[in-house]
Amino acid sequence: xxxxxxxxxxxxxxxxxxxxxxxxxxxxxxxxxxxxxxxxxxxxxxxxxxxxxxxxxxxxxxxxxxxxxxxxxxxxxxxxxxx
Amino acid sequence: xxxxxxxxxxxxxxxxxxxxxxxxxxxxxxxxxxxxxxxxxxxxxxxxxxxxxxxxxxxxxxxxxxxxxxxxxxxxxxxxxxxxxxxxxxxxxxxxxxxxxxxxxxxxxxxxxxxxxxxxxxxxxxxxxxxxxxxxxxxxxxxxxxxxxxxxxxxxxxxxxxxxxxxxxxxxxxxxxxxxxxxxxxxxxxxxxxxxxxxxxxxxxxxxxxxxxxxxxxxxxxxxxxxxxxxxxxxxxxxxxxxxxxxxxxxxxxxxxxxxxxxxxxxxxxxxxxxxxxxxxxxxxxxxxxxxxxxxxxxxxxxxxxxxxxxxxxxxxxxxxxxxxxxxxxxxxxxxxxxxxxxxxxxxxxxxxxxxxxxxxxxxxxxxxxxxxxxxxxxxxxxxxxxxxxxxxxxxxxxxxxxxxxxxxxxxxxxxxxxxxxxxxxxxxxxxxxxxxxxxxxxxxxxxxxxxxxxxxxxxxxxxxxxxxxxxxxxxxxxxxxxxxxxxxxxxxxxxxxxxxxxxxxxxxxxxxxxxxxxxxxxxxxxxxxxxxxxxxxxxxxxxxxxxxxxxxxxxxxxxxxxxxxxxxxxxxxxxxxxxxxxxxxxxxxxxxxxxxxxxxxxxxxxxxxxxxxxxxxxxxxxxxxxxxxx
Numbered sequence: 232x233x234x235x236x237x238x239x240x241x242x243x244x245x246x247x248x249x250x251x252x253x254x255x256x257x258x259x260x261x262x263x264x265x266x267x268x269x270x271x272x273x274x275x276x277x278x279x280x281x282x283x284x285x286x287x288x289x290x291x292x293x294x295x296x297x298x299x300x301x302x303x304x305x306x307x308x309x310x311x312x313x314x
Numbered sequence: 315x316x317x318x319x320x321x322x323x324x325x326x327x328x329x330x331x332x333x334x335x336x337x338x339x340x341x342x343x344x345x346x347x348x349x350x351x352x353x354x355x356x357x358x359x360x361x362x363x364x365x366x367x368x369x370x371x372x373x374x375x376x377x378x379x380x381x382x383x384x385x386x387x388x389x390x391x392x393x394x395x396x397x398x399x400x401x402x403x404x405x406x407x408x409x410x411x412x413x414x415x416x417x418x419x420x421x422x423x424x425x426x427x428x429x430x431x432x433x434x435x436x437x438x439x440x441x442x443x444x445x446x447x448x449x450x451x452x453x454x455x456x457x458x459x460x461x462x463x464x465x466x467x468x469x470x471x472x473x474x475x476x477x478x479x480x481x482x483x484x485x486x487x488x489x490x491x492x493x494x495x496x497x498x499x500x501x502x503x504x505x506x507x508x509x510x511x512x513x514x515x516x517x518x519x520x521x522x523x524x525x526x527x528x529x530x531x532x533x534x535x536x537x538x539x540x541x542x543x544x545x546x547x548x549x550x551x552x553x554x555x556x557x558x559x560x561x562x563x564x565x566x567x568x569x570x571x572x573x574x575x576x577x578x579x580x581x582x583x584x585x586x587x588x589x590x591x592x593x594x595x596x597x598x599x600x601x602x603x604x605x606x607x608x609x610x611x612x613x614x615x616x617x618x619x620x621x622x623x624x625x626x627x628x629x630x631x632x633x634x635x636x637x638x639x640x641x642x643x644x645x646x647x648x649x650x651x652x653x654x655x656x657x658x659x660x661x662x663x664x665x666x667x668x669x670x671x672x673x674x675x676x677x678x679x680x681x682x683x684x685x686x687x688x689x690x691x692x693x694x695x696x697x698x699x700x701x702x703x704x705x706x707x708x709x710x711x712x713x714x715x716x717x718x719x720x721x722x723x724x725x726x727x728x729x730x731x732x733x734x735x736x737x738x739x740x741x742x743x744x745x746x747x748x749x750x751x752x753x754x755x756x757x758x759x760x761x762x763x764x765x766x767x768x769x770x771x772x773x774x775x776x777x778x779x780x781x782x783x784x785x786x787x788x789x790x791x792x793x794x795x796x797x798x799x800x801x802x803x804x805x806x807x808x809x810x811x812x813x814x815x816x817x818x819x820x821x822x823x824x825x826x827x828x829x830x831x832x833x834x835x836x837x838x839x840x841x842x843x844x845x846x847x848x849x850x851x852x853x854x855x856x857x858x859x860x861x862x863x864x865x866x867x868x869x870x871x872x873x874x875x876x877x878x879x880x881x882x883x884x885x886x887x888x889x890x891x892x893x894x895x896x897x898x899x900x901x902x903x904x905x906x907x908x909x910x911x912x913x914x915x916x917x918x919x920x921x922x923x924x925x926x927x928x929x930x931x932x933x934x935x936x937x938x939x940x941x942x943x944x945x
Contacts, residue, residue, distance in 0.1 A: 242355070243355040246325075246355035246356065246358045246359040247354075247355055247358045249358070249362050270387055273385070273387070273388060273555050273557065274354065274358065274387070274388050274391075276561075277354050277388045277557075277561045277564065278353070278354035278355045278358070278561075280560075280561035280562070281353055281354050281561040281562050281564075282353060282354075282355065284562075286548070286550070286560075286561075287550075288550060289550060289553070289554050292554070
C-alpha cells in the first residue's frame with residue numbers, strides 16, 4: 232500500500248513530537264500540539280531534511296505552520312528537485 | 315514513492331511489549347528498529363521509549379554532560395539511540411549555550427551538581443579563537459601568535475580547573491581549520507599562517523590532555539575533513555538556529571562521540587572473530603582453490619588486504635583475532651599459511667574454529683578457549699544469514715554490519731566503536747604474542763597446527779551399528795537431506811531402507827558420534843552391496859556438523875575391514891558430483907582409493923583390500939556392535 236507524502240510527514244512528526252499519528256492531522260501546529268516547541272521544530276526540520284535529502288531555507292521553514300503545509304512544502308520541493 | 319508499510323508495525327509492537335512489561339523483548343526490538351531505520355525520526359522514538367524502560371534495564375546509566383558553543387540538541391536522541399545499541403543507557407545534560415567557561419570554573423555550577431561520568435567540550439574555532447578563525451587578516455604576526463598562545467593557555471586553565479572539581483573523563487574537540495583561509499593561498503606561503511596557528515593550538519591541546527589523567531582529544535578537524543567541510547557545514551542552520559552541522563552529518567557527530575563513550579564504559583570487544591571465504595579473501599577456498607581465491611595488492615584482492623591491515627592494527631592495540639569458518643581445515647590452513655597475498659597468518663590468530671559445525675557453537679567455544687565473555691566478541695562475516703543467526707542466538711556479540719562490497723569491509727571494522735581504546739599498555743601490545751606463547755607452554759596445542767591434535771582434543775566416541783527399527787527413520791532422513799558430504803546423493807525412503815536391509819549382500823551402517831562438547835547423535839550412513847569379490851559403496855554420507863573430523867575415516871575403515879572379512883578383494887565406490895557435494899570430492903582419494911573409471915556421471919574409485927593400509931584413527935573411541943562386526 233502506497234503511503235502519501237502527508238502520511239510520511241505525519242509518521243516523522245509522530246516520532247519527533249512523541250504523539251501517536253492518529254492524534255495528528257493536517258491542521259496540527261505548534262499551537263495545537265503541546266510538545267511542538269522551537270526545539271522540536273528544529274528536530275522536525277532536521278528529520279525531514281535527512282529523510283527526503285533536502286535543504287530547507289529559513290523562508291521555507293517559516294512556511295511550515297501546520298503539518299499539512301509541511302507536507303505540501305516537501306512535496307513541491309521534491310517535484311522540483313527529485314532525488 | 316512507495317514506502318515500506320512495516321515501519322509503523324515495529325513501533326506498535328515495541329509499545330505493546332513495553333505495556334506488557336516485557337522489557338527484554340522490547341529492548342531487543344528497539345535495537346533492531348534502530349539498526350534497520352537509523353535516522354533522526356527513529357532516534358526520537360527510541361529515546362522516548364528508552365525513557366520508559368529506564369530503570370528496568372539491566373544496564374548501567376552513564377551520565378554525560380555536553381558543554382557547547384553551538385546547538386547540539388538534535389544530536390542528543392541520535393547519541394542516546396546509538397549508545398543503547400551498544401548497551402549503554404546515557405543520561406545526558408546539555409550545558410547552557412556558550413556557558414562552558416562558567417560551567418567549568420564555578421564549583422557550584424550545574425555541571426558539577428550533575429556529577430557526570432564524562433564531559434564533552436564541544437567548542438568551535440569560531441567561538442573560542444575568533445581572532446584567528448575569523449579576523450586573522452586584521453592581525454599583525456605578533457598579535458596572531460599571542461592570540462594563539464592565549465587560546466592554548468585558556469584550555470590549559472580550564473582543564474586544570476575541571477580536574478580540581480571533578481574526576482570525570484573530559485573529551486575536548488580539537489579546533490577546526492578554517493577553509494578556505496582568510497588570505498586564500500597566501501596563507502600557506504606565510505608564517506604565521508592561520509591554519510598553522512590552529513594546528514599549533516591543537517598540538518598544545520594534545521600536550522595538555524596527555525599531562526592529565528582522563529583527558530582526551532576528539533579530532534573534530536579530522537572528522538569534518540573526512541566528510542568534507544562543504545557538506546558538513548550548514549550555513550543556513552547556523553544562522554537560523556546556531557546549528558553548524560548539516561542534517562545528514564549529525565549522526566556522524568554522535569558516532570564520533572561513541573568512539574570515546576564505548577571504551578569509557580568498557581563496552582569494548584576483546585576479540586574480533588572473522589569468517590574466511592569472501593571475508594578474509596575473495597571466493598571460496600573449497601571451490602576456487604589456492605589459484606582461484608582473490609587476495610593481493612591489485613583489484614579485487616586489494617579490498618581484502620585493506621581488511622588484513624585493519625586486523626593487524628587492531629591486534630597492535632591488544633585486540634585478539636580469531637577465525638570461525640565453515641571449511642575443510644586443511645584447505646583453509648593451506649590458504650592462510652601459503653597464499654602469497656595473505657598479510658595475516660596463523661600466528662596472528664589466537665583461536666580458530668574451522669569445521670562444518672554451527673557458528674554459534676563455535677563462537678561459544680572460542681570465547682571459552684580465550685577465557686573471555688561472549689559479550690567481548692565481535693563477529694565479521696559476509697553472509698547475512700550467518701550474521702542474523704548469531705545476532706539472534708548470541709545478542710551479546712557485536713555483529714558488524716557490512717554491505718556486499720568488499721571495498722567497504724575495512725572501513726566498517728575501523729568505524730566500529732567497540733575496537734576503540736583510550737590507553738595502551740605494554741601488555742596490550744604483546745597480547746597476541748603472549749597468547750601464542752601461553753599455548754605452547756601449556757603443551758595443549760590448541761591452535762591445532764596439526765589436524766591430529768585437533769582430533770585428539772575433541773575426544774570423540776562413535777557407535778557404529780547396522781540399521782535397526784529404532785534408527786530407520788533417521789537413516790532414511792539423512793539420505794534425503796544430506797547434500798554436502800554425500801558421494802552419490804541417492805535418496806531413500808524408510809520403506810526402501812527397510813527392504814534393502816533384508817536383502818543378502820546389502821549392509822546398511824549408521825554411526826553416532828559424541829565429543830567433548832556434546833552428543834551429535836546419528837550423523838553418518840554407509841550402504842554397501844557385495845557382488846562377487848567386490849563390495850560397492852552405494853551410499854556414504856556424513857552430516858555437516860561432523861565433516862572433517864576423521865569420523866568418515868573411521869566409518870570407511872570399518873567398511874573395508876568388514877568387506878575383507880567377508881572375503882571381498884576390493885571396495886569400490888562412485889563419486890557423482892553435484893553442485894553441493896564438493897566437500898566429498900576428494901574423500902576416496904584421501905583414503906588411498908585409486909581412480910579406475912571416469913564417465914559423464916562421475917568417477918569410480920577402487921581400494922584393493924589386500925594392499926590397503928586404511929585403518930580407523932586411534933583418537934576416536936569406536937564401539938562396533940556385534941551384528942555390525944560380524945556381517
